[in-house]
Amino acid sequence: MSDVDTAARAFKAAEDLPGAVREPMGELLLVLADNKRLLGMRYSDWILGAPALEAGIACSAMAQDEWGHGRIVYAMLRDFGYDPHHLEHERDASEYRSSELLDRPAEGWPDLLALNLLLDTALSVQFEAMAESSFEPVHYKVQKLLDEERFHFEHARGWTARLATTPQGRRSLERAFAPAWRACLRWFGPSDDPVDAALEGAGIIDAGPDLLRARWLSRVGPVVSGAGLELAEETGVGWTTHVDATWDDDWKPGWRRSAEADGPDEDTLRRVRGDKNRPLLMD
Amino acid sequence: MKPRELVRIQPRPARGTGASAPGAGRSAIGRARYEEGMDFGAVLRATQGRREDLPPAPDFREPPADLAERARRALYEVADPEFPISLVDLGLVYDVQADPASGAVTVDLSFTATACPCMDFIQWDVRDRLLREPGVERVEVRTVWDPPWTTSRISERGRDVLRRAGVSI
Structure with a gap:
């Protein structure tokens, strides 16, 4: 490790983080872990019933990846004062910080592709912003995670293009992508979020919400436009990074989700906590 | 033994995570x-995977230089749960350190995937094998993800084993 590299990793452990960023960093990690866990659940919903056997197998693999990523991040939260076992197995619905897009199963394959392309990429963009993080425990885990995520994006891109070859397929994608597009843009948070500014200032992330939105658009934009999808009729703004939302009364900072959504539904919660197999849990 | x-x-006993632990x-x-x-x-x-088809450890000409090397060689006897290949040949053992005075051994171990379903089993097997090694009193297994494991870390010996098992790499 070079001196430069050593200097860049200023924070070896959570306890080394400045007080102003320690709690927000823990919250960001919890948001990411919950999204990974719930997204894995949503992929797993399609292991059977996907349009093709290979797609079901891909969903199985992607679910496994997401749970692996969630497991890593939950474990990191121990150093932030959380109990990973409690986080993974004992919380109520109202305590989950996953996107409201994940609260219920995707109704159809286009809805699953919206999660696969739009939300999964949003999560990867946020992780990528920590690839060179000054917080060493994150830095040393992110690259492996991103390596695995490349296949998720390829899956989403391939299926989006495939479904978009017919007018009916394009319409189904547009209907599914429009609400997810808005939710994902919003997920990065308000432009002037002081917490993000603090994290960026400490070198923990390398970009704030607006730049992350732009990076996200640079990934998913070519896929949707290449597939000939039209969003303008749905939102009036097209495939842009314009956030069509207010922040004051329907946004939970630090949770990255709507304040009005209840959280994962009962069946999702039962499965995501592993209630059925609780007697067999091991540490 | x-x-x-x-x-x-x-x-589970109630966990003392401190009053600041959210949700505790x-x-x-x-x-x-x-x-x-x-x-x-x-x-x-x-x-567990004590595989009879695991190839024997390499025939080292020199005795191990120290406890760390002896511990590392012992890990040739720990198999991947899915294939007859040792963790060392698979390239998962990133580092082994040992303190002969205390008998403490630390293994830096990676996995092929973040969602490896056998992580617990593998770590148990590593501890189990090393604790059977004379002079080893404590074993710490640290999970590392950097640099990310890729197939390039598989040894030539390991590649031969996998090919014979029908795995293309």
């Missing part, structure tokens, strides 16, 4: 359903 007990599932102590969902004394770990141990 009496096998160590690895996991005994029983009701709010819920006891499902805790009453733990079956006291159920030794699920022992069941898994009895079925």
